[in-house]
Amino acid sequence: MKLGFIVEELEKLKNEGLYVNIRTIESEVSSWFIVDNKKCLNLTSNNYLGFASEKKLVEKVIEYIKIYGISPAAVRTISGTMSLHVELERKLAKFKHVEDVILLQSGFMANLAVIPAIVSSEDVIFSDELNHASIIDGCRLSKAEIVRYRHLDMNDLEDKIKKYSNKRRKLIVSDGVFSMDGDIAPLNELIDISNRYGAILMIDDAHGEGVLGRNGRGIVDHFDAHGKVDIEVGTLSKAFGVVGGFVAGSRFLIEYLKQRARPFLFSSALTVADTAANLGALEIMESSDERVKKLWENKNYFQNQLVNMGFNIGSTKTPITPVIVGEEKKAQEFSKKLFENNIFVQAIVYPTVPKGTARLRVMLSAIHKKEDLDFALETFEKIGKELAII
Numbered sequence: 001m002k003l004g005f006i007v008e009e010l011e012k013l014k015n016e017g018l019y020v021n022i023r024t025i026e027s028e029v030s031s032w033f034i035v036d037n038k039k040c041l042n043l044t045s046n047n048y049l050g051f052a053s054e055k056k057l058v059e060k061v062i063e064y065i066k067i068y069g070i071s072p073a074a075v076r077t078i079s080g081t082m083s084l085h086v087e088l089e090r091k092l093a094k095f096k097h098v099e100d101v102i103l104l105q106s107g108f109m110a111n112l113a114v115i116p117a118i119v120s121s122e123d124v125i126f127s128d129e130l131n132h133a134s135i136i137d138g139c140r141l142s143k144a145e146i147v148r149y150r151h152l153d154m155n156d157l158e159d160k161i162k163k164y165s166n167k168r169r170k171l172i173v174s175d176g177v178f179s180m181d182g183d184i185a186p187l188n189e190l191i192d193i194s195n196r197y198g199a200i201l202m203i204d205d206a207h208g209e210g211v212l213g214r215n216g217r218g219i220v221d222h223f224d225a226h227g228k229v230d231i232e233v234g235t236l237s238k239a240f241g242v243v244g245g246f247v248a249g250s251r252f253l254i255e256y257l258k259q260r261a262r263p264f265l266f267s268s269a270l271t272v273a274d275t276a277a278n279l280g281a282l283e284i285m286e287s288s289d290e291r292v293k294k295l296w297e298n299k300n301y302f303q304n305q306l307v308n309m310g311f312n313i314g315s316t317k318t319p320i321t322p323v324i325v326g327e328e329k330k331a332q333e334f335s336k337k338l339f340e341n342n343i344f345v346q347a348i349v350y351p352t353v354p355k356g357t358a359r360l361r362v363m364l365s366a367i368h369k370k371e372d373l374d375f376a377l378e379t380f381e382k383i384g385k386e387l388a389i390i
């Protein structure tokens with residue numbers, strides 16, 4: 001059997017505790033949801049602001065679908081650009097304080113779109129060692145030389161960048177908020193180094209959108225660094241609660257990507273429902289910062305309590321809450337026991353995080369009530385003691 005090796009690989013994953021059991025959701029995704037037939041507290045979605053089940057967005061989707069139908073059924077450059085796409089791009093650009101935005105089908109796609117369009121084999125990329133897989137893949141696709149610098153270590157970045165004066169172009173790329181640890185890139189230092197060494201600076205703001213900055217405008221707004229980051233990547237699948245990605249920047253960057261970015265040129269556009277829901281989410285974010293404030297209130301309360309109980313939550317600075325367990329099998333066991341107690345939070349293991357740093361990644365949302373968090377804390381403490389994690 002030609003594919004016989006796959007059976008062995010799957011067995012190996014199971015033996016090492018690296019096999020991911022994919023659960024099925026059978027309701028809307030809210031603070032509580034039905035998973036594998038069980039009502040569970042949702043501590044696992046990236047639904048920071050609770051938009052994934054927001055009724056105003058549902059209404060907006062229905063309204064737009066009645067007018068525009070299902071989808072453009074085409075690549076945008078061929079015949080797929082709808083006025084809705086243009087409207088969302090224009091509104092996102094205004095929200096992010098940039099000249100222009102290009103929509104892609106996901107955040108992953110946005111990274112695959114922009115990096116190979118900007119650099120190639122004559123160039124060098126400096127990439128934080130904990131950058132998201134989509135950045136890593138975008139870098140590989142570009143064929144540029146890839147130099148990894150130590151996580152958040154600006155001295156290491158500078159030592160490395162100094163040695164590459166001979167390259168045509170230099171690109172520094174970093175997650176804004178690191179997805180598995182919740183820590184934040186030192187944006188001012190990155191801007192300074194990129195300027196001193198003539199490097200293009202690209203930040204992936206996937207977990208900053210809806211979380212950092214005024215009304216959730218993201219990391220650049222948080223550091224008041226508008227106009228100082230050359231390329232921003234965003235996703236519409238986390239705080240926006242929908243799906244989609246985008247690149248934000250200067251008018252000529254976006255014009256260029258519309259000519260050169262392969263996922264834009266060779267893959268169809270977002271559906272009407274996605275685009276309408278994103279427009280609805282953006283309208284709510286623009287009109288009020290209530291949800292962002294509640295998210296941070298929940299973050300402060302939940303994380304302080306976990307630390308007081310003795311859990312290791314690493315160096316998070318955001319609502320991403322890694323509960324670091326270490327051993328892969330123990331993290332899987334922790335997740336399983338929580339599920340038995342009506343809490344769904346997935347264990348995150350290698351290759352998503354380095355071996356030996358397995359964790360539960362608790363994702364907090366503005367729609368969690370205090371009683372939800374108290375129920376979670378009580379259960380975490382009970383199981384944490386049972387498994388000798390605390």
Ligand SMILES: Cc1ncc(COP(=O)(O)O)c(C=O)c1O
Nearest residue numbers: 106107108132175179206235237
């Ligand atoms: C930093 C970062 N970039 C990109 C993505 C991919 O986003 P999407 O789900 O929209 O493809 C993620 C999602 O996990 C992420 O954390």
